[in-house]
Every structure is written in C-alpha cells, then in structure tokens.
Amino acid sequence: MKTVRLKMSGIQHYREAKVDVENGKIEIAGTSYKQEEVSYDIPVSGTVYGTLLNYQGEYKQLEKAMYEAPYLAPPKAPILYIKPVNTFASAGSMIVLPEDISELEMGAALGVVIGKSATKVNEVEALSYVEGYTIVNDVTIPHDSVYRPAIKEKARDGFCPIGPWVVTRDSVDSPNDLQIRVRINGVLKQENNTKNLIRSVEKLIADVTAFMTLAKGDVLLVGIPEDPPVARINDVVQIEINKIGILENTITTEEALVGGRA
Amino acid sequence: MKHARIAYQGLVHEAVVTEDGIQLNDGRMVSEDQAVWLPPVKPNTIFTLGLNYADHAKELSFSPTQKDPLVFFKGPNTLIGHKASTMRPSDVAFMHYECELAVVIGKEAKQIRKEVAYDYVKGYTIANDYALRDYLENYYRPNLRVKNRDGCTPIGPWYVDKADVKDPMNLALRTYVNGEKTQEGSTADMLLGIPELIEYLSGFMTLFPGDIILTGTPKGSIDTAVGDEVVTEIEEIGRLVNTIVGEEAFLSN
Numbered sequence: 001m002k003t004v005r006l007k008m009s010g011i012q013h014y015r016e017a018k019v020d021v022e023n024g025k026i027e028i029a030g031t032s033y034k035q036e037e038v039s040y041d042i043p044v045s046g047t048v049y050g051t052l053l054n055y056q057g058e059y060k061q062l063e064k065a066m067y068e069a070p071y072l073a074p075p076k077a078p079i080l081y082i083k084p085v086n087t088f089a090s091a092g093s094m095i096v097l098p099e100d101i102s103e104l105e106m107g108a109a110l111g112v113v114i115g116k117s118a119t120k121v122n123e124v125e126a127l128s129y130v131e132g133y134t135i136v137n138d139v140t141i142p143h144d145s146v147y148r149p150a151i152k153e154k155a156r157d158g159f160c161p162i163g164p165w166v167v168t169r170d171s172v173d174s175p176n177d178l179q180i181r182v183r184i185n186g187v188l189k190q191e192n193n194t195k196n197l198i199r200s201v202e203k204l205i206a207d208v209t210a211f212m213t214l215a216k217g218d219v220l221l222v223g224i225p226e227d228p229p230v231a232r233i234n235d236v237v238q239i240e241i242n243k244i245g246i247l248e249n250t251i252t253t254e255e256a257l258v259g260g261r262a
Numbered sequence: 263m264k265h266a267r268i269a270y271q272g273l274v275h276e277a278v279v280t281e282d283g284i285q286l287n288d289g290r291m292v293s294e295d296q297a298v299w300l301p302p303v304k305p306n307t308i309f310t311l312g313l314n315y316a317d318h319a320k321e322l323s324f325s326p327t328q329k330d331p332l333v334f335f336k337g338p339n340t341l342i343g344h345k346a347s348t349m350r351p352s353d354v355a356f357m358h359y360e361c362e363l364a365v366v367i368g369k370e371a372k373q374i375r376k377e378v379a380y381d382y383v384k385g386y387t388i389a390n391d392y393a394l395r396d397y398l399e400n401y402y403r404p405n406l407r408v409k410n411r412d413g414c415t416p417i418g419p420w421y422v423d424k425a426d427v428k429d430p431m432n433l434a435l436r437t438y439v440n441g442e443k444t445q446e447g448s449t450a451d452m453l454l455g456i457p458e459l460i461e462y463l464s465g466f467m468t469l470f471p472g473d474i475i476l477t478g479t480p481k482g483s484i485d486t487a488v489g490d491e492v493v494t495e496i497e498e499i500g501r502l503v504n505t506i507v508g509e510e511a512f513l514s515n
Contacts, residue, residue, distance in 0.1 A: 047337045052401060071400045079401040080410070082335035084307040086468050098466070119412070149334040149402045157468050211397070211407045213339050 002171035006164065007041035019165065021245050040091040040164040043134060044113055046217030048160060050138055051204060052079040052146060054223030056196050061226055070147045078199065078207050081149060083138065083160040091164035094252040095139055098156060103230040104251065107138030108182050108239045109221040110175065110194055112201055113166050119213045126202035132166040133175060135239050135247040136221055142230065161249045172243050175201040179242040180225060184235050192225035264420040269298040279420050299344035302387055302421045303366050306472035308336040309463060310391060312404060314453050314478025331454050331462060334404060339412045344419035347505045348392060349512040350488055357486055360391040360479035361437045361494035363430065363449050365456055366421050371469040376457035386430055387421040388502040389476045390494040416504040427498050431455050434497040435480060439490050447480025
C-alpha cells in the first residue's frame with residue numbers, strides 16, 4: 001500500500017489515503033473502494049511546467065535538425081513550457097477535441113510535485129524538495145516545429161489532465177526507473193520508461209532551479225516519450241505509470257461536454 | 263481609479279491611490295515610505311506577446327509576417343512590484359528591459375469577437391518584461407531561461423480602471439534609464455491591438471478574471487547595468503520603477 005494525497009470532488013481539503021496500485025484499490029479513512037468508485041478532483045494547484053526533449057528517443061528524432069535552421073544548435077539548458085490553469089483537468093474528465101482537429105497526441109508524463117520552494121538546488125539534495133509524483137496527460141495538437149512556443153497546440157481548455165492522486169516521494173524507490181504505458185480503448189499503444197530520460201529527475205530539478213524557483217505545489221513534467229500515440233473522438237485513454245497508478249480520460253466534443261458529462 | 267496591492271504592517275491590503283496618497287481598503291492613509299508595493303493583480307495566467315511592434319521585430323531582425331502571433335506564458339515567480347530590485351546574473355552580457363502595456367482581464371472570455379473585446383477588460387497596468395538574451399535558445403523561443411526568471415517582470419504600481427483610460431490603443435510608452443529617455447513608442451503601433459489579441463487568445467482557450475496580457479514592446483530595448491534605475495512609463499497609467507542589482511549584492515542582501 002502506498003500513501004497518497006488526493007482531492008475528492010466536493011471536498012475542499014486534500015485528503016490522505018492508502019492505495020494498492022496493482023489491484024486498483026483505494027482506502028480512505030479506513031474504508032476500501034475500487035479506484036473508479038471515487039470522484040477525483042485535480043490534486044495540485046501550482047504552476048505546471050513541461051520539459052521538451054528530455055527522452056533519448058525524442059531527442060534523437062530531432063538531433064539532425066538541431067544543427068539546421070531554425071534551431072542551429074542543440075539545446076543547452078532544459079527547454080520548458082507552461083501548461084496554464086485553464087488546461088488543468090481531473091482524472092476521469094473529458095478532453096475536448098477542437099472542432100477543426102481530427103486527432104490529439106497523448107503526452108504521457110511523470111509529474112514531479114514540488115514539496116517546498118526550490119531555488120538553486122543541487123542534484124544530491126533534489127529529491128528532498130519533492131512531495132511526490134503524479135500522472136499528467138500533456139494533451140497536444142500534433143505539430144512539427146518546436147521553434148516557437150506551442151500555445152495554440154498545448155494550452156486549450158482541459159488539455160492537462162492530472163491525477164488521480166499524488167503518491168508520496170518515499171513510496172517510490174526511484175523516479176528514474178518507472179515503466180509508462182499508454183492504452184487507448186484498452187489497446188497498448190506506447191511503452192517507455194523514465195530510465196530513458198536524458199536529465200534524471202534530480203538533474204532536471206537542479207538544472208531548472210538554477211535559473212528559476214519551483215514553488216511548493218508546482219509540477220515539473222519530466223518529459224514526453226517519443227511517438228506519443230494519438231487519440232480520436234470517443235477514445236478512452238489510460239496512462240499508467242508503475243507505482244503511481246492510472247490516469248484515465250475520454251476524448252469528446254465541445255458540444256457533448258457542455259452541461260457536464262458527455 | 264488606481265488599484266494597488268500593498269504590504270503594510272504585516273498584512274497584504276487592497277488599496278486605492280489618489281492625489282492624497284495610498285488609501286487602504288479599511289480607510290487608513292499610508293505614506294509611501296511605509297508601504298511595499300506588490301504586483302497589483304494576483305496572477306492567474308500571464309500571457310506575453312513577442313514581436314508585437316513592427317519596429318521592435320525589425321530591431322531583433324525578425325519578419326513580422328508570421329501566421330500566428332508569438333505568445334508565451336510566464337509563471338507567477340516572475341512578477342515583482344513597483345520600486346523593487348531585479349537581479350542581473352554575473353555571467354550575463356545583455357539584459358534588456360521591455361516597457362509593455364499590460365491588460366487585466368475582468369471576466370471570463372471564450373470566443374469573443376474583437377468588436378466586444380473591451381467588455382472583458384478590467385483595466386491596465388505597466389509591465390517591464392526583462393529579457394536575458396545570453397540564454398536565448400531556438401526551442402520554444404523565447405525559452406523560459408530568458409523570460410521566466412524570479413522577479414524579472416516588474417509590474418504596477420497599480421492597475422487603472424478601463425473607464426479611466428480614454429484610448430488604450432493610443433498611449434505613449436517611454437523608458438528612462440537613470441533619468442535618460444532610452445525607449446519611446448506608442449501603443450498605436452501594435453501589430454495586433456488589444457481587441458485582436460483578446461479575439462485571438464479567447465478563440466482557442468478561455469480567459470479568466472485576473473489573467474494578464476503583456477502586449478509587447480516597441481523598439482529601444484538596450485542593455486542595463488548593475489545599479490541602473492529603470493523607469494517604464496505609460497501615458498495615463500503611471501511610472502513603474504525598478505533597480506538592477508548585481509548577483510552578489512542580491513544574494514547577500
């Protein structure tokens with residue numbers, strides 16, 4: 001059983017719970033439930049920072065182009081982006097497919113939740129600034145260039161499901177060896193592992209906080225593995241990260257979403 | 263009316279600023295030397311426009327004929343109030359200011375036509391969007407290492423109600439470094455004006471009350487040195503003062 005912090009729909013405070021990740025059980029205040037019996041809210045409230053090009057496979061795909069225009073040189077420091085608050089969504093929520101778009105990339109990201117304000121943190125101490133880990137679907141409209149910030153492609157309402165909970169740091173032996181699986185309608189579409197990160201979680205925290213503060217509650221996405229699977233209308237998307245859990249969301253239309261559930 | 267957020271005697275207060283001085287929400291008058299100016303709006307989402315003045319785009323040798331406007335986000339760590347200090351890292355050779363009109367959103371906005379866009383504006387303030395150009399990389403440019411540093415976006419001193427600004431698309435912007443005018447332009451020269459920006463952004467995402475749009479800067483961004491006093495000024499809104507401090511002094515302070 002792992003200790004998690006979660007936010008339940010309709011309850012203002014964060015709650016603590018025990019989770020049996022392998023069997024999909026959650027125990028809240030002594031009562032055991034199936035994972036899907038609980039209604040989850042977004043378990044974090046800070047700024048969500050994503051990281052570009054931090055998986056070896058993703059990096060290799062762009063490597064040749066890095067020496068050509070417009071990139072001209074490989075990146076030196078971590079390249080980050082922000083998923084603004086309008087994108088936040090809970091586990092179980094609907095992801096809206098924009099009208100003029102046919103498919104969306106499912107960005108399976110380990111989210112590192114910051115536990116205390118971190119500035120110029122060294123690698124050795126980095127994990128002591130971590131509260132825990134969550135699962136994030138960095139939903140993205142497919143696009144080729146990473147030269148300009150991908151606001152229109154990444155910042156749509158609901159494009160950042162987070163959850164279902166935050167597993168405490170000590171419940172995870174190493175964040176740098178976690179298997180990630182993406183299933184669409186039950187079919188395995190992607191598999192990767194955080195051991196393929198270029199910057200480990202510790203190194204990423206050190207290199208990011210070298211130039212900016214990560215505040216308590218902020219979430220640092222460690223990266224998106226290469227070849228993110230695409231999902232279409234009505235697809236059920238599950239991102240599973242070993243020892244953390246499963247984040248499930250469904251793709252729908254704006255029309256179907258208005259007024260609540262599709 | 264000018265609305266500020268002030269730290270005074272151990273508490274954060276909402277305040278209005280008049281010719282008589284700073285008046286807290288509870289009616290008390292506070293002299294400026296007792297007050298600490300905070301960013302006038304608690305930030306929600308902070309949008310920033312790059313290359314939104316043709317002359318500045320030219321100065322940075324960019325073609326203004328892009329399909330979509332260049333927009334990026336800032337984290338709340340970047341904002342700092344009036345009369346504060348911003349740190350210049352020791353290894354930086356080119357750190358320039360950018361005087362920008364900042365639009366404060368007043369109500370939820372989704373797919374808003376430009377003709378009615380001002381209905382969604384609460385007011386206006388001044389931002390100084392420092393850039394540390396040494397760290398520019400051609401990935402999601404301008405990357406966060408250039409633009410998302412702690413306290414590198416002074417904002418304030420207050421926001422002015424929309425009704426008190428006659429024409430936000432015709433305001434003079436000026437920057438003074440140690441009293442000498444180094445940047446001058448007009449919001450009339452924006453490539454995408456306030457209504458167009460609200461139409462564009464709300465076209466693909468929802469804007470919420472408290473969101474802030476930094477609308478870009480005209481030409482005249484020059485390097486700043488440790489000790490410089492940088493004043494960014496916008497007609498009908500006010501003057502925002504910031505001082506550049508060195509890394510060593512900042513850290514030992």
